Each structure stands twice: as C-alpha cells, then as structure tokens.
Amino acid sequence: MAESWGMIVDLDRCTGCQACVVACQSENNIPINEEEHFNQRRAIQWIRVERYWEGEFPNVRARFVPIFCQHCSDAPCEPVCPVYATYHNSEGLNVQVYNRCIGTRFCANGCPYHARFFNFWEPEWPESLTNQLNPDVTVRSRGIMEKCTFCIQRIRRTKRAATKSEGDSSAETIFANPELERALSPACVNACPTDTLVFGDLFEMLSARRAGERLPKPKNRAQEIVRRELQDAENGRGYRVLEEKGTNPSVIYLSKVDKETVEEAVSHG
Amino acid sequence: MIPGDFQIKKPSGKQMMLLSTLGIGGLAAAVVVVLGLTWVISAWMGTPIIFASEEGPEQPIAFPHTTHVQDLGMDCTFCHREVTKSAQATIPSVGMCMTCHQVVDGSTEAAQAEIEKIRDAYSSGDPIAWVRVHRVPDHVHFVHDAHISFFSERDGVAPTAVCSTCHGSVGSMEKVRQVRTLKMSDCVDCHRDNGAPTDCTTCHY
Numbered sequence: 001m002a003e004s005w006g007m008i009v010d011l012d013r014c015t016g017c018q019a020c021v022v023a024c025q026s027e028n029n030i031p032i033n034e035e036e037h038f039n040q041r042r043a044i045q046w047i048r049v050e051r052y053w054e055g056e057f058p059n060v061r062a063r064f065v066p067i068f069c070q071h072c073s074d075a076p077c078e079p080v081c082p083v084y085a086t087y088h089n090s091e092g093l094n095v096q097v098y099n100r101c102i103g104t105r106f107c108a109n110g111c112p113y114h115a116r117f118f119n120f121w122e123p124e125w126p127e128s129l130t131n132q133l134n135p136d137v138t139v140r141s142r143g144i145m146e147k148c149t150f151c152i153q154r155i156r157r158t159k160r161a162a163t164k165s166e167g168d169s170s171a172e173t174i175f176a177n178p179e180l181e182r183a184l185s186p187a188c189v190n191a192c193p194t195d196t197l198v199f200g201d202l203f204e205m206l207s208a209r210r211a212g213e214r215l216p217k218p219k220n221r222a223q224e225i226v227r228r229e230l231q232d233a234e235n236g237r238g239y240r241v242l243e244e245k246g247t248n249p250s251v252i253y254l255s256k257v258d259k260e261t262v263e264e265a266v267s268h269g
Numbered sequence: 270m271i272p273g274d275f276q277i278k279k280p281s282g283k284q285m286m287l288l289s290t291l292g293i294g295g296l297a298a299a300v301v302v303v304l305g306l307t308w309v310i311s312a313w314m315g316t317p318i319i320f321a322s323e324e325g326p327e328q329p330i331a332f333p334h335t336t337h338v339q340d341l342g343m344d345c346t347f348c349h350r351e352v353t354k355s356a357q358a359t360i361p362s363v364g365m366c367m368t369c370h371q372v373v374d375g376s377t378e379a380a381q382a383e384i385e386k387i388r389d390a391y392s393s394g395d396p397i398a399w400v401r402v403h404r405v406p407d408h409v410h411f412v413h414d415a416h417i418s419f420f421s422e423r424d425g426v427a428p429t430a431v432c433s434t435c436h437g438s439v440g441s442m443e444k445v446r447q448v449r450t451l452k453m454s455d456c457v458d459c460h461r462d463n464g465a466p467t468d469c470t471t472c473h474y
Contacts, residue, residue: 087469089468089469089470090468093470095469095470095474097469097470097473098408098473099406099408099473100469135356136356136410137474138407138408138410138473138474139407149474152470152474153410153474156410156471156474160412160414160415164418
C-alpha cells in the first residue's frame with residue numbers, strides 16, 4: 001500500500017451549502033447535534049463550513065472555508081496519545097483506533113484545526129433514524145475521540161471491489177475507473193454540488209517533490225491540481241491551512257479569486 | 270520451668286472454635302477466589318473451563334445443519350448466499366427455506382413440527398428470532414467475502430471449503446456453536462501467518 005491520500009479544496013467554488021456536512025453526518029454515524037451541544041462547544045462535526053465576513057457594509061463578502069481533519073504528516077495529535085490510539089498509517093492517513101482510545105483528550109488539545117471531537121455523551125438517534133446507521137462505521141461510544149477518517153470504510157470497500165473486478169487494488173486502477181473513483185471518494189466529495197472537494201492519491205507527486213525530482217505525469221485529478229500548483233507556485237492559489245505550524249497537512253486549499261482583484265490586475269497589468 | 274520464661278497461653282475452647290472457623294472460612298474464600306479468577310481469566314482468553322458448554326444455544330427452530338449438510342450434501346453458500354459477495358454471511362430468509370419446505374416434510378414427527386414452525390412464520394410474515402452464535406464487537410469489521418475469496422483462490426478450493434477454517438465443521442453440529450475464540454489475537458495470528466495486513470485500520474474503523 002503505497003498511497004498518500006489527500007484532498008484539494010477549491011475555495012473559489014465553495015458556496016457554503018453544507019451538503020458536505022450533511023453527507024458526512026449520515027455516512028459516519030455522527031449523532032445529531034442539538035442547540036445545547038453547540039452552546040457547550042461539544043457538537044461533533046467531522047467537517048464544518050466556517051464562515052467569515054470580509055469588508056464593510058455594503059461591500060461585504062462571505063468567505064466559506066470547509067475545515068476537517070487535515071491528516072497532517074507531522075500531526076500534533078499523534079505523539080501526545082499515551083495509548084497509540086492515533087497514528088499515521090501507511091496510506092498517509094491519520095487514523096483513530098476507537099477501541100484503543102481511553103479519552104484523555106490530549107490529541108484534541110493539540111489539534112490547531114479543531115478537527116477532533118470528544119464523545120461527551122452516549123450517541124443517540126431517534127427511533128426513526130436507527131435503521132439509517134451505516135453498518136460499515138463503528139458507532140462511537142461515550143468517552144472516546146473521533147474525527148474525519150477520509151471515509152476509510154469507503155476506501156476499504158472500493159479496494160475490495162477493485163480487487164474483484166479489476167484484479168488490482170492500486171490507486172491508479174481505481175482512479176482510471178470513474179465509478180470506482182466515486183465509490184472511493186469520501187461522502188463529502190460525492191455530495192459537493194460545485195466540485196469544490198477533490199480527493200486523490202498524491203503519493204507520486206509528494207515523493208517526487210520531496211526527492212527534488214521532476215514531477216511525474218499526474219494520475220488523477222488531485223495530482224493534476226497539485227502538479228499545477230507546485231510548478232507555478234508564484235501565480236498559484238494553493239496553500240495549506242496554518243502551514244506555519246509545521247503540521248504538514250495533506251489537504252490543499254486553493255484560495256478564492258475575487259472579481260475585483262482580477263479586474264484590478266488586468267487594468268494595472 | 271525457668272521463672273520469667275514466656276509461655277504461650279493455651280487457647281480456650283471458645284477461642285479454638287473461633288480460630289478453626291476463621292481458618293476454614295478463609296480457606297473456602299481462597300478456593301472461591303481462585304476458582305473465580307480461573308473462570309474470569311479463561312473466559313477472557315476465550316474458553317471458559319468451568320460452565321463451558323459443548324453445545325450451542327437453543328434456537329427458536331431446531332434447524333439441523335447435520336441433515337442439510339451431511340445427509341443432503343448442501344453447500345454452505347446455497348443458503349448463506351451473500352457470503353461470497355458481501356461482508357455478512359447472511360441468514361437465509363424464510364422464503365428461501367420455503368422454496369424446499371413448501372413440499373418437503375420431515376421424516377420424523379419432531380422434524381415435521383419444526384418445519385411447521387417455518388411455514389407458520391412464512392404465512393404470518395414474522396421474522397424468526399434466531400440466536401446469534403458468532404459475533405465480533407461493533408468496532409471490528411470482518412468481511413466474509415474477502416477472507417473466502419483469498420483462501421479459495423490461494424488453495425484452489427471451493428468457497429464452501431473455507432468456512433470451516435473459522436466455523437469448524439458446522440455440518441456435524443446438531444446445535445451450532447463457536448469453535449474458535451475469535452479474539453483479536455486469533456485474528457492477528459492468522460493475518461501474520463498469511464501475510465495479510467496487520468494495520469489497525471484493516472479491521473478497526
């Protein structure tokens with residue numbers, strides 16, 4: 001398994017519609033967040049759309065930034081866990097092992113993205129929703145940490161399906177087949193109506209960059225974007241959230257392009 | 270006797286009684302603790318020595334795997350249809366039983382009574398409350414399909430021949446019981462022996 005799963009978030013496309021949030025909540029058996037939970041800052045949202053206001057009335061702009069676990073390569077949450085319940089696996093995922101977690105919450109304190117959530121209560125659903133729980137995802141009990149997994153259950157399922165239908169479970173085979181790519185991509189990516197989120201295996205790009213070699217031919221859409229950004233960093237829009245913290249995240253954001261700034265650049269240029 | 274020499278006072282009859290009760294009681298308590306610990310530890314390891322039952326649980330309908338597998342030679346995958354396709358092995362629906370049992374009656378009176386139960390369930394539409402024998406915790410994701418296809422391809426055998434690796438010879442069990450501990454060590458040992466991944470997120474997610 002030589003993969004390095006990563007995500008691209010093109011903020012220029014994000015409309016803040018929250019479809020990703022809903023998809024994530026239902027895919028990953030996340031209990032329903034009530035008003036009380038938000039007031040206590042104990043709501044669980046593996047992905048959330050942060051909204052910022054920019055400018056003064058009447059020239060205000062809403063900025064939307066979807067934030068979820070950045071699957072940092074140098075994750076601050078990992079070394080602090082006393083029971084190794086969170087670690088980096090061979091696929092570049094920052095994983096959380098629920099049955100190991102003892103709920104010290106050190107990891108959540110270390111996370112600069114507020115991407116980790118503690119189960120303060122036993123999860124509950126109304127009777128009408130118990131049959132919509134995803135059997136492929138553990139229902140986390142009270143007292144343990146949880147966070148975005150990049151829908152690892154979908155990765156596992158698609159790899160099994162690919163082994164069966166294509167005889168090979170490599171990322172290259174999966175991304176060559178749109179149907180498999182869709183099955184592999186996390187729920188938020190599939191739900192996004194504007195194609196803001198792009199999921200992919202960045203392994204070849206990242207390893208070439210680390211080794212200082214020529215960037216290889218992109219093998220999926222995410223690699224294409226990363227390659228473009230790496231080759232033309234000057235004019236590119238790529239950045240990573242709180243990169244100065246040195247967490248080395250696997251999620252790359254593409255900044256918003258404003259009509260005005262573009263016009264300005266054109267008129268001055 | 271040297272004057273001033275220390276002499277142990279002889280206990281009185283009452284004190285003797287108290288001492289012996291305490292001694293015997295303590296011994297009994299020690300035995301209970303040891304037995305309890307033996308049971309707890311052995312249960313933790315997966316095989317309770319005391320109270321261990323060689324028989325599986327009583328099912329609402331006494332379904333004889335012996336008759337269906339040994340006598341009739343039916344394939345596991347004939348009834349547990351999804352086992353080669355999905356994570357779950359799946360228990361056949363009542364309708365599946367009825368494909369045969371609409372016309373097939375039992376040879377003995379006891380068997381006929383049991384088959385009658387299936388027909389009642391079919392006509393009333395109520396599901397049968399089978400008692401689950403094999404269960405792994407919720408945080409473990411065991412995928413039947415992946416294990417069956419791996420072993421049947423590697424050894425070149427039919428999928429049915431793989432089932433007994435974990436389930437024992439169900440065909441010879443009157444009441445189905447668990448034969449392996451199905452604890453994590455059991456899984457991991459096998460994964461190591463067969464070169465399967467042992468990353469936590471192989472099963473826990």
